[in-house]
Amino acid sequence: xxxxxxxxxxxxxxxxxxxxxxxxxxxxxxxxxxxxxxxxxxxxxxxxxxxxxxxxxxxxxxxxxxxxxxxxxxxxxxxxxxxxxxxxxxxxxxxxxxxxxxxxxxxxxxxxxxxxxxxxxxxxxxxxxxxxxxxxxxxxxxxxxxxxxxxxxxxxxxxxxxxxxxxxx
Amino acid sequence: xxxxxxxxxxxxxxxxxxxxxxxxxxxxxxxxxxxxxxxxxxxxxxxxxxxxxxxxxxxxxxxxxxxxxxxxxxxxxxxxxxxxxxxxxxxxxxxxxxxx
Amino acid sequence: xxxxxxxxxxxxxxxxxxxxxxxxxxxxxxxxxxxxxxxxxxxxxxxxxxxxxxxxxxxxxxxxxxxxxxxxxxxxxxxxxxxxxxxxxxxxxxxxxxxxxxxxxxxxxxxxxxxxxxxxxxxxxxxxxxxxxxxxxxxxxxxxxxxxxxxxxxxxxxxxxxxxxxxxxxxxxxxxxxxxxxxxxxxxxxxxxxxxxxxxxxxxxxxxxxxxxxxxxxxxxxxxxxxxxxxxxxxxxxxxxxxxxxxxxxxxxxxxxxxxxxxxxxxxxxxxxxxxxxxxxxxxxxxxxxxxxxxxxxxxxxxxxxxxxxxxxxxxxxxxxxxxxxxxxxxxxxxxxxxxxxxxxxxxxxxxxxxxxxxxxxxxxxxxxxxxxxxxxxxxxxxxxxxxxxxxxxxxxxxxxxxxxxxxxxxxxxxxxxxxxxxxxxxxxxxxxxxxxxxxxxxxxxxxxxxxxxxxxxxxxxxxxxxxxxxxxxxxxxxxxxxxxxxxxxxxxxxxxxxxxxxxxxxxxxxxxxxxxxxxxxxxxxxxxxxxxxxxxxxxxxxxxxxxxxxxxxxxxxxxxxxxxxxxxxxxxxxxxxxxxxxxxxxxxxxxxxxxxxxxxxxxxxxxxxxxxxxxxxxxxxxxxxxxxxxxxxxxxxxxxxxxxxxxxxxxxxxxxxxxxxxxxxxxxxxxxxxxxxxxxxxxxxxxxxxxxxxxxx
Numbered sequence: 001x002x003x004x005x006x007x008x009x010x011x012x013x014x015x016x017x018x019x020x021x022x023x024x025x026x027x028x029x030x031x032x033x034x035x036x037x038x039x040x041x042x043x044x045x046x047x048x049x050x051x052x053x054x055x056x057x058x059x060x061x062x063x064x065x066x067x068x069x070x071x072x073x074x075x076x077x078x079x080x081x082x083x084x085x086x087x088x089x090x091x092x093x094x095x096x097x098x099x100x101x102x103x104x105x106x107x108x109x110x111x112x113x114x115x116x117x118x119x120x121x122x123x124x125x126x127x128x129x130x131x132x133x134x135x136x137x138x139x140x141x142x143x144x145x146x147x148x149x150x151x152x153x154x155x156x157x158x159x160x161x162x163x164x165x166x167x168x169x
Numbered sequence: 170x171x172x173x174x175x176x177x178x179x180x181x182x183x184x185x186x187x188x189x190x191x192x193x194x195x196x197x198x199x200x201x202x203x204x205x206x207x208x209x210x211x212x213x214x215x216x217x218x219x220x221x222x223x224x225x226x227x228x229x230x231x232x233x234x235x236x237x238x239x240x241x242x243x244x245x246x247x248x249x250x251x252x253x254x255x256x257x258x259x260x261x262x263x264x265x266x267x268x269x
Numbered sequence: 270x271x272x273x274x275x276x277x278x279x280x281x282x283x284x285x286x287x288x289x290x291x292x293x294x295x296x297x298x299x300x301x302x303x304x305x306x307x308x309x310x311x312x313x314x315x316x317x318x319x320x321x322x323x324x325x326x327x328x329x330x331x332x333x334x335x336x337x338x339x340x341x342x343x344x345x346x347x348x349x350x351x352x353x354x355x356x357x358x359x360x361x362x363x364x365x366x367x368x369x370x371x372x373x374x375x376x377x378x379x380x381x382x383x384x385x386x387x388x389x390x391x392x393x394x395x396x397x398x399x400x401x402x403x404x405x406x407x408x409x410x411x412x413x414x415x416x417x418x419x420x421x422x423x424x425x426x427x428x429x430x431x432x433x434x435x436x437x438x439x440x441x442x443x444x445x446x447x448x449x450x451x452x453x454x455x456x457x458x459x460x461x462x463x464x465x466x467x468x469x470x471x472x473x474x475x476x477x478x479x480x481x482x483x484x485x486x487x488x489x490x491x492x493x494x495x496x497x498x499x500x501x502x503x504x505x506x507x508x509x510x511x512x513x514x515x516x517x518x519x520x521x522x523x524x525x526x527x528x529x530x531x532x533x534x535x536x537x538x539x540x541x542x543x544x545x546x547x548x549x550x551x552x553x554x555x556x557x558x559x560x561x562x563x564x565x566x567x568x569x570x571x572x573x574x575x576x577x578x579x580x581x582x583x584x585x586x587x588x589x590x591x592x593x594x595x596x597x598x599x600x601x602x603x604x605x606x607x608x609x610x611x612x613x614x615x616x617x618x619x620x621x622x623x624x625x626x627x628x629x630x631x632x633x634x635x636x637x638x639x640x641x642x643x644x645x646x647x648x649x650x651x652x653x654x655x656x657x658x659x660x661x662x663x664x665x666x667x668x669x670x671x672x673x674x675x676x677x678x679x680x681x682x683x684x685x686x687x688x689x690x691x692x693x694x695x696x697x698x699x700x701x702x703x704x705x706x707x708x709x710x711x712x713x714x715x716x717x718x719x720x721x722x723x724x725x726x727x728x729x730x731x732x733x734x735x736x737x738x739x740x741x742x743x744x745x746x747x748x749x750x751x752x753x754x755x756x757x758x759x760x761x762x763x764x765x766x767x768x769x770x771x772x773x774x775x776x777x778x779x780x781x782x783x784x785x786x787x788x789x790x791x792x793x794x795x796x797x798x799x800x801x802x803x804x805x806x807x808x809x810x811x812x813x814x815x816x817x818x819x820x821x822x823x824x825x826x827x828x829x830x831x832x833x834x835x836x837x838x839x840x841x842x843x844x845x846x847x848x849x850x851x852x853x854x855x856x857x858x859x860x861x862x863x864x865x866x867x868x869x870x871x872x873x874x875x876x877x878x879x880x881x882x883x884x885x886x887x888x889x890x891x892x893x894x895x896x897x898x899x900x901x902x903x904x905x906x907x908x909x910x911x912x913x914x915x916x917x918x919x920x921x922x923x924x925x926x927x928x929x930x931x932x933x934x935x936x937x938x939x940x941x942x943x944x945x946x947x948x949x950x951x952x953x954x955x956x957x958x959x960x961x962x963x964x965x966x967x
Contacts, residue, residue: 004171016179019187022190023203042213070198070246073198095947095954098954099188101962103185105965108965123223155240159243162250163251191947
C-alpha cells in the first residue's frame with residue numbers, strides 16, 4: 001500500500017461521491033457544483049497520469065466553460081422543483097437494475113478477463129506536456145484540428161440561430 | 170503507478186452513474202450533465218491507457234472529445250432554452266411530441 | 270354438229286341471271302331487271318333447243334360430267350347432266366314456257382308492286398324466278414336420283430319463296446298471315462312427299478347399290494324377279510313423292526292455297542312446270558314401274574280418283590284462280606293416270622299441252638285480275654275527284670275488294686276483248702274440243718285406258734273430263750258474258766302488250782300443240798321412245814274420241830243453260846246451288862278435306878307440340894330443371910360454396926386476419942414509441958447491456 005494507491009483511492013472516492021451527489025441532488029445548482037467537483041477530481045487524475053495539458057484543458061474547458069454555461073442556463077430556467085413523475089413507473093427500477101448489470105458486466109470484464117499487468121514504464125518528461133501535445137496536434141493531426149474548428153464555428157452559429165428572436169416577436 | 174485496471178474500473182463506475190442519471194432524472198439539464206459525466210469517464214479511461222502504452226494518440230483523442238463536448242453543450246443548451254420558451258416547463262416528460 | 274358441251278349452261282344461265290340481279294339489281298331499273306331475267310331463261314331455252322337438235326343428229330344418251338360429288342364407299346355420284354329425249358322435252362317445256370312467263374311477269378309485277386306499294390320487291394321476284402328455272406333444270410337434267418332430288422327440293426324451296434312472296438299480306442293486300450301460311454302449307458305437304466322419295470331412294474340404294482339411272486334401270490329386271498316386293502315398295506314410296514309434288518290425293522291440299530302467290534308464279538310453278546316433276550319422275554322410272562303392274566295400277570287409280578275429285582270441287586269455286594287450281598290438280602290426275610297405265614308418251618304429251626294451255630289460262634286470269642284492279646282503282650279516283658267526303662269515307666269502310674271473285678265480274682268481253690279471246694282458246698283447249706291441243710292429248714290417255722282394259726279408270730277419267738268442260742264453261746259465262754256485277758268490272762281496262770303478247774304465243778301453241786303427237790305420225794312417242802323403251806303408240810280410237818267430245822259439248826251446253834242464258838245478277842245465288850243444295854255446298858267447301866286433315870292430324874300435332882312446349886319445355890325443363898337444378902346448383906356453388914365458405918370464411922378471413930395481425934403487432938409495438946426520452950435511453954441501455962453480455966459469454 002503505497003502513497004499512489006492511497007491517493008488514488010481517496011480521489012476515487014471523492015469522484016464517485018461527487019457523481020452520486022450530482023445524481024441524487026434535488027437542486028440543479030447543487031448537481032452542477034457536484035459535477036464541477038467531479039471534474040476537478042478527474043483533472044487531478046489526469047495530472048497523475050502524465051497528462052498535464054489535458055488536465056488544464058479539462059479544468060478550463062469543462063469545469064470553467066461548460067459548467068459555467070450550465071450554471072447560467074440553470075439559473076435561467078432550471079430551478080423549478082419537478083413533481084414526481086406520473087408516467088413510466090416501471091422505468092426507474094428497471095433502469096437501476098440495468099445499471100447494476102452494466103456495472104457487474106464491466107467489473108466482470110475487468111477482473112476476470114485480465115489485461116496485461118506488470119510494470120508500466122515511465123514516459124519522457126515532455127510526454128503529456130503542451131509542447132508534446134501541440135507538436136502532435138499541429139503535425140500529424142492537423143486535419144482533424146481544422147475540422148474541429150469548423151465544428152466549433154457551426155456550433156456557435158447553431159446556438160445563435162436556435163435562440164434568436166425574430167424582430168417583433 | 171496504480172494498475173490500469175483500477176482506473177478503468179473507476180471509469181466504469183462513473184459511466185454507470187452517468188447512464189443512470191440519464192435514465193432516471195427528469196430535468197434535462199441534469200441529464201445533460203450526466204452525459205458530460207459519461208464523456209468524462211471515457212476520457213479518463215483513454216488517458217489511463219495512454220499512460221500505459223506511452224502513445225500520445227489517446228490524449229489527442231481526448232482533446233478532440235472535449236472540443237466536441239463543448240460544442241455539443243453549446244447547441245444542446247440552446248435547444249433547451251428554445252424548448253423552454255415554448256413549453257414553459259423543463260420537465261422532460263412533457264416533451265413527448267414524438268409519441269407514436 | 271352437236272352441241273352437247275352446252276349442257277351445263279341450262280343451269281348456268283339462270284344462275285348467272287339471278288346473281289347479276291341479286292348483286293347489281295339495286296341499280297337497275299325494272300325493265301333491265303326483267304330483261305336480264307328473261308334473257309337468262311331465254312338463253313336456257315336456246316341451249317335446250319340446241320341440245321334437242323344435237324340429239325336428232327346423234328340419238329344416243331349423252332352424259333356430261335361437270336364435277337365430282339360423292340365418293341363414299343359404294344356410293345359413287347357425280348354432277349352429271351343427262352341429255353336424252355325425255356330430259357330435253359322437259360327442258361324445252363320448262364325454259365320455253367318459263368321465258369314467256371318471265372316476259373309476262375315484267376308487266377304483271379310492274380303493276381302488282383304498285384298495288385301492294387313495295388317497289389323494292391320487284392327485283393326479288395325475278396331472282397326467285399331464275400332460281401326456280403335453275404333448280405328445275407337440275408331436276409330434269411340430272412343423271413341420278415340424288416341429283417333429281419336436289420332439284421326436287423330446290424323447286425320446293427322456290428315454290429315456298431314465291432307463294433309467300435307477299436308474305437306479310439293476304440291476297441287482297443291486307444296485313445295477314447294468310448300468304449305465309451299458304452307457303453308453309455306448300456312446303457310441309459311437299460316435305461311429306463319428299464320423305465316418301467327419300468325412303469324410296471334409301472331402298473333403291475340398298476337394293477341396287479347405286480342411284481344413277483342407267484345402273485338402276487339395268488339391274489331392275491333382275492331385282493324385280495328376285496324381290497318384287499322391294500320394287501313395289503320403292504315405286505309406292507316414289508308415288509308418295511309424286512302425290513306431294515304433283516298434288517294428288519292425299520297431298521294436293523297445298524295447291525289451291527298456293528294461289529296466294531302472284532299469278533306468274535301460279536302459271537309457272539303450278540300449271541306448267543313444278544307440279545309436272547312428279548309425272549316426269551314416274552316416266553323416268555318407267556323401267557321400275559313396268560316390272561310391278563300392281564304398283565302401276567295403284568298409281569293410275571290415284572291419278573284417276575284425283576282427277577274426278579278435283580273436278581267436282583272446281584265446279585263449286587268462285588275465285589277465278591281457284592277454279593284453275595283445281596283444274597290443274599284434275600289434269601295432273603290425268604297425267605299421273607296416263608303414266609300409271611304405262612302410257613308414258615300420252616302422259617308426257619298431255620304434260621306438254623297442259624303446260625301451254627294452263628299457262629295461258631293462268632296468265633289470262635292474271636290479266637283479268639289486273640283489269641279488275643285497274644277498274645277498282647279508277648273507281649276510287651272517280652270518287653275522289655267528285656270530292657264527296659261522305660262517299661270517300663264510306664269507300665274506306667267497305668270490305669276490301671277481291672278482284673279475283675267471279676261474282677264481281679261479268680261482261681268483261683266488252684272491256685277486255687283480247688283477254689277474252691285468249692281465255693276462250695285456253696278454255697277450249699282444256700275442255701278437249703277438237704282441234705285444239707287438249708283434245709289430242711287427253712284423248713290419247715282415254716284411248717289408252719280403254720284399249721288396255723282399265724275400265725274403272727276410263728270411266729273415272731271420262732266423267733272428270735265432263736266436269737272439266739262444265740266448270741270451264743261456267744267460268745267463261747260468269748266472267749265474260751252478261752252484265753257487270755260490280756262497278757270495277759264495268760271500268761276494267763285491257764292489259765298492255767307486254768302482258769298480252771306472250772299470251773298470244775301460248776295461245777298459238779295451244780291451238781297447234783296437238784301436232785306434237787298426232788296418232789299415226791306419233792312424233793313425240795317416237796322421240797321419247799329413244800329413252801323410255803316401253804312406249805307403245807296406239808291407234809286412234811274413234812269411239813273414245815266421239816264419246817269424250819260429245820260429253821264435253823254436252824257439258825258446255827248445260828253450263829250455258831245455267832249460266833249463259835240467264836246471266837247472273839249481282840248478289841244472286843249460284844243456280845247450281847239452288848239445284849244441288851248440300852252437294853254443291855260440299856263442292857264449294859272442297860269436300861271438307863282441309864277440315865278433316867286439321868281435325869285428324871294437325872290439331873293433334875298442335876296438341877303434341879303444345880304439350881312439349883308448355884309441359885316439357887316450360888314446366889319441366891325451364892321451371893324445374895333450369896331454375897332448381899341448374900340455377901340452384903350454380904347459385905349454391907357460387908353463393909354458398911365459393912362465396913360464403915371459400916371466399917368469405919377462407920380467403921377473406923385469412924387476409925383480414927393478416928391485416929388484423931399486423932395491426933395488433935403494430936399497436937403492440939407502438940407502445941414503445943411513447944415519446945419519453947427516458948424510455949428511449951433505457952432501451953439503448955438495454956441494447957448495450959445485451960451486447961456486452963453476449964460478448965462476455967461468447
